[in-house]
Amino acid sequence: MRRLRAAAAFVAAAVVLAGLAGCAGTSAQPKAAASHPPVIGGVGVEMFQRPWTSIGAECGSTLGPAGFSWVLTSPPQEHITGSQWWTSYQPVSYAVDSKLGTEEQFADMVTACKAAGVRVVADAVINHMTAQGAGTGFAGTAFTKYAYPGLYTPKDFHHCALTPDGSIQDYTSRAQVQTCELVGLADLDTGSAHVRTTIAGYLKHLLGLGVAGFRIDAAKHMAAKDVAAIVKLLPAGTPVISEVIRGSGEAVQPEEYTRIGQVFEFQYARELGPQLKAGVLMDPTRIDEVPSKDAAVFVDNHDTERGDASVTYRDGSLYLMANALMLADDYGTPVIYSGYAFSDPDAGAPQGPDGRVIGWDCAGTTAPKATYADGEGVCTEAWKSIAGMIEWRTAAASAPREPGVSQGAAYGFERKGKAVIAANPGSKPETLSVPTSLKDGAYCDVIADGPSMKGCAGGATVLVSDGMARFELDAGQTAAIHIGAEPHN
Known part of the structure; x- marks a missing residue:
């Protein structure tokens, strides 16, 4: 999760390539190398803040026919109320009832996507709960910052004494990054057996609804051994992809998490985007990037398009170019991003009177637009060039x-x-x-x-x-x- 302004909570995206099988050693033979952690293969798409009904319809009409293998959803859990996008990243319960739809709608979406040959990967917000002092969640759950009915009490959280306000101030300090609060969000003690089993219970419930794997939000802010312990409680072979943003001189780096699953590789976009803006392309250097098999790559995601992404939907043909070059590369697992237009970086997708996000489809969209109205879907997944490049990538194979x-x-x-x-x-x-x-x-x-x-x-x-x-x-x-x-x- 990125370091944004206070009150925001963050994120992004999901998964891939086929896992390599390993075999156990015997006393008579040298011990075999451990197999690579399981991952989900093919091209993914993050459909940010899309309601479950909208994603389900899009799987059949667009994602499956275009050749996408999986879709990354926004977090499926109850959250604080509000119109901002980041409310989805402040959980108050693990009920699958949010501005994006009900549990029944979520399950229907998974079924529809499976029928279209598209697997569903869920964004899992498990590092923290909300930053709010008290309130009532979207589905009616009353909470205080350190007490959530049936889930957690104050003893289940880190109460950091390393900084005056308990929030992270120094990213070169591992203790602060992994025990202090990220922009004031109540930081779960993921070293606790109770916290681990509670989180695993939520993730198992989503797996029971048909989810294929998880993006681990803000993984950097949990010790790698804690994330590994939670994943170990899940059925064997459950793939995860961790959000671990590399920072120069920082204490926590992505390589710590690759034994658990893949990680999102932020350096990829940091190298490609500025080249496009400068009008000069060259072969990638791969400096400070994790190995290809461990990386999920993207041009932008819901976090970086509001922050340091050099190229976004606003750049039209350059954005198409960036995505095409990513799909053409032989590095990492590519994740296309599909969000909505905005002027206010805090703005969420349009909501109806009941607070539910209003779905949109991409019928008739075949290419980038010159301009977008606020709240309008960008529909990257529907561009014919993206489908063409997925076909290209299949032809290129290995x-x-x-x-x-x-x-x-x-x-x-x-x-x-x-x-x-x-x-x-x-x-x-x-x-x-x-x-x-x-x-x-x-x-x-x-x-x-x-x-x-x-x-x-x-x-x-x-x-x-x-x-x-x-x-x-x-x-x-x-x-x-x-x-x-x-x-x-």
């Missing part, structure tokens, strides 16, 4: 990434023998030839036309000749071809 080439502002690379992508973040047209081992011929541009199963619907093609793919790129344009994207296919 092919390694070849070194990139540049011409002016244009940049491109091949996934060896399988697929080629080129992008021009500059302000003028560029021509770029990318070395490739694809056979000669014309190929459909799956960025311009979307998936190529029915040929080049819009007629956009890229010519491959004599070991070169020749791209004619307008300013801000991205184009991509793959081995199965010939017009006659």
Whole structure:
């Protein structure tokens, strides 16, 4: 969870790649290496603040047909009341009843998504409860900051004496990061057996509703051994992805959590975004990034789009470009982000008179818009370029990434023998030839036309000749071809 202004609580996103199997050693043989923690495979999408009914419908109409493997939901638990997005990150009970819908609607969503071939990953807020002194939650639960009926009493929380107000002030202090309060949020003592079993009971309930795995919110603020102990109480093979934001010189780093599952790799977007804004792309350095198998990557998420993300939905073609390059990469598990437009960074999604979020669908959306009204869904998951790049990624499979080439502002690379992508973040047209081992011929541009199963619907093609793919790129344009994207296919 990010360090935002007081009262906000934070977050983001979810999961992936197939887990590697390990085998136990015997006394007669060297001990085998431990298997990699279980993860969920494929491309994910975080559908931020989308009601359960809206996500369920979108799984059938868009996510499944586009090839998404899983969807990350906002936290499914009772929270404080209010219109701000961050109210969802201040739990007051573990009842699955919130501004996003009821438990029955949540279960129906999971069923609908499963039928469409899409698994559901839930955002789990287990580091803390609310920062409010007292009140009544969305579903009617009365609480005080350190007392929650049937769950926790004051003895179940850290009461930090390391700082004057009990909140984190020094991120180089492990003790402060993991026992003091994050912007005043009541910090659960996850070293306590009672707290661990209570959290595990909630997560098991969600698994019983059909959830496939969890994003662990604010994992950085819990000792890695505590997170591991909670996960151990869950059924074997439950995948988790921890939110651990890397900070220079900070005491807690993402690598501590990779033995539990994957982690969200924030460095990826921190390197890609500024390059796009500067109009100069180059091969990634992978400095300070966790190994690919341990990483879930993103261009932005619900936290960073309100903070340090260099590229967001407001950047139109550059945002499309960033997501396409992420899907084309051979590093990490990609997570697309789909939120809503806002002017006020605290603003939640539009709510009805009953306080429930009003759902939206993405029918008719095929590309980024130039402008969005506040509260309007961005619908990234419905862009034909995203579906085209998921197809591209499937075609590339495990092919390694070849070194990139540049011409002016244009940049491109091949996934060896399988697929080629080129992008021009500059302000003028560029021509770029990318070395490739694809056979000669014309190929459909799956960025311009979307998936190529029915040929080049819009007629956009890229010519491959004599070991070169020749791209004619307008300013801000991205184009991509793959081995199965010939017009006659």
